[in-house]
Amino acid sequence: MTVEVTRTGDGLRLARLDLFFVELLRQIPVSADPGDSDAARERIYPAAINEPRGTPANEDWRSYVHPELKQLFTTTSQTVREDLEKFEQLDDSEDNWAFEIPAAHFDQWLNVLNQARLALSARFEFQEKEMNQSGPGTIETVRDLSLFQVHFYGFLQECLLQDLAA
Amino acid sequence: MGNGETTVEKESSTRSALDIPWNVVVHNDPVNLMTYVTMVFQRVFGYSKERARKHMLEVHQQGRSIVWTGVREPAECYVEQLQAYLLLATLEKAK
Secondary structure: OOOEEEEEEOOOEEEOOOOHHHHHHHOOHHHOOOOHHHHHHHHHOOOOEEOOOOOOHHHHHHHOOHHHHHHHHHHHHHHHHHHHOEEEEEEOOOOOEEEEHHHHHHHHHHHHHHHHHHHHHHHHHHHHHHHHHOOOOOOOHHHHHHHHHHHHHHHHHHHHHHHOOO | OHHHHHHHHHHHHHHHHHHHHHEEEEEEOOOHHHHHHHHHHHHHOOOOOHHHHHHHHHHHHOOOEEOOOOOOEHHHHHHHHHHHHOOOOEEOOOO
């Protein structure tokens, strides 16, 4: 499995993508959605004060701030979804796709990649030890695949951050 | 209504509650990348890279860092901004 990453000046180009990585990229906004996972929702929309959720300050936060955060995350997710409609198939083989993350959208990508990593980690209760490893040795379960996603999305974040810092 | 004094007391107690210094605290999580957290501190607070990195290392090594202290309203704005970057940030009254 290989992914070629190149800085183009206009963005970050990912090439030599096989269908597995194409699908992982397409899953970014899907994974970012906490869906029916309470753990993921609580991590993406945290309380304001380290007190039980029902306290007045936290209820106010839930009423006034969380909708603003939701609006922001929906907008960033939509940008990433639109970018993800622009894969190029470079030849007839199914294992040679390319894709460019536009520099103007790096912030949105960082945000959605983070949402996805946090939501997956909360949903599957990944431990710090698993996060510090380089990824699952083999992919045999949905949990293994999700851990691989978290590491791959982290790799993309590092590439974007390096580009932003350059 | 004859309760003007009560109203004044309520206002002053609300005012003093708002004026108590509040800490903006960022808590560790194993997901956010260290480079990302450093960048967020630079962007949100305008901290130098060195200062941002110092707070990031506090979060990573000690589990939390007080990244800003001041009156409640701007503290809430900072917490909202940090949460928009998906950091685990909360408010607490300064001791």
